[in-house]
Amino acid sequence: MNPRLPAAPRCLAPATDQCDQATQRCEIAATGLTGAAPNEGASWALRGPQQWHDPCDARVRVSLVIGAPPLSAARLARGTMKVNIAKAVLEEHRYFVAARPLVNIDGLSSPRVCNFLNRLVSRLDADECYLEIGTYKGLTLISAALDNLGKKCVGCDKFRLISSTTGIGVMAKRALMSNLARYGGRLGDIAFHHTTSRRLFARGLIDMPVGVYFYDGDHSRAGTYHGMVAAAPYLSERAVVAVDDWNDPTIRRAAARGLRDAQLRILWQRELHGDHSLGTWWNGLGVFFVEKSPEDKEIEAPFAP
Numbered sequence: 001m002n003p004r005l006p007a008a009p010r011c012l013a014p015a016t017d018q019c020d021q022a023t024q025r026c027e028i029a030a031t032g033l034t035g036a037a038p039n040e041g042a043s044w045a046l047r048g049p050q051q052w053h054d055p056c057d058a059r060v061r062v063s064l065v066i067g068a069p070p071l072s073a074a075r076l077a078r079g080t081m082k083v084n085i086a087k088a089v090l091e092e093h094r095y096f097v098a099a100r101p102l103v104n105i106d107g108l109s110s111p112r113v114c115n116f117l118n119r120l121v122s123r124l125d126a127d128e129c130y131l132e133i134g135t136y137k138g139l140t141l142i143s144a145a146l147d148n149l150g151k152k153c154v155g156c157d158k159f160r161l162i163s164s165t166t167g168i169g170v171m172a173k174r175a176l177m178s179n180l181a182r183y184g185g186r187l188g189d190i191a192f193h194h195t196t197s198r199r200l201f202a203r204g205l206i207d208m209p210v211g212v213y214f215y216d217g218d219h220s221r222a223g224t225y226h227g228m229v230a231a232a233p234y235l236s237e238r239a240v241v242a243v244d245d246w247n248d249p250t251i252r253r254a255a256a257r258g259l260r261d262a263q264l265r266i267l268w269q270r271e272l273h274g275d276h277s278l279g280t281w282w283n284g285l286g287v288f289f290v291e292k293s294p295e296d297k298e299i300e301a302p303f304a305p
């Protein structure tokens with residue numbers, strides 16, 4: 001228990017349209033520091049550097065979204081990414097050869113991947129978001145959002161690393177929450193969904209076009225394929241798709257099939273080498289600049305009111 005937290009925190013935050021139960025929001029703010037975690041199925045958001053919860057010392061604003069957040073009519077517009085920001089960022093930063101860690105978080109990635117994601121997020125248009133499947137303790141998500149105030153970042157993890165009976169997933173989730181609280185004041189707007197990527201997409205929990213999509217979740221053939229196909233309708237007309245663990249031929253094949261079957265036209269691509277050492281691209285990264293085919297552009301379902 002964090003000694004700075006009072007036993008019964010009093011929430012001073014105004015109610016919002018996403019959650020009118022202020023006491024539950026207090027719980028989440030508190031649990032972010034104490035380590036208790038809300039149940040699977042919960043989604044919550046971290047928005048900006050303001051300190052709204054007086055009694056606790058967290059310089060973060062965390063709100064619990066109960067159930068599926070409503071799709072907002074204001075966010076119906078499609079993303080507008082025109083230029084290949086992946087190519088631009090890689091070239092401007094010399095493929096991040098000299099990258100240093102952005103955060104002190106235990107995770108399964110390297111400074112090159114983290115810095116690349118961070119620079120991609122910095123180039124997002126205002127009407128687009130970053131989506132990451134498979135956050136684990138938050139190394140890549142928090143690196144992506146760091147010092148990108150106002151940029152929208154969405155994370156998703158199911159937190160069942162081996163099985164539902166092991167504590168590894170619970171500990172990863174606690175670590176994620178405390179890491180978010182630790183870096184809260186320096187992060188963009190983060191929405192997090194504790195669920196599987198299948199449910200995330202099936203329930204339409206993404207409410208704005210995805211300009212940068214980082215897939216680091218279920219690395220099975222079926223999981224990777226689904227991660228491409230199911231995400232496609234949510235992507236901006238042109239978007240960057242980055243797939244982790246590119247060294248694995250199963251992932252390469254499944255991702256390629258998924259992109260093809262989702263009718264995403266690959267305008268540009270790079271295979272970035274990694275050997276699990278910190279100076280490389282971890283376990284390899286496949287990066288694509290894709291464009292929706294004309295048929296797919298007509299699919300408005302995910303953003304329909």
Ligand SMILES: C[S@@+](CC[C@H](N)C(=O)[O-])C[C@H]1O[C@@H](n2cnc3c(N)ncnc32)[C@H](O)[C@@H]1O
Pocket residue numbers: 106107108109133134135136137138139140141156157158159160161169172195196197198216217218219223
């Ligand atoms: C390789 S780790 C991610 C590493 C992370 N990006 C980092 O920065 O350290 C893979 C994560 O994907 C999650 N995962 C696996 N299958 C998933 C699924 N179907 N939906 C959502 N998350 C999933 C696991 O719980 C695990 O935390």
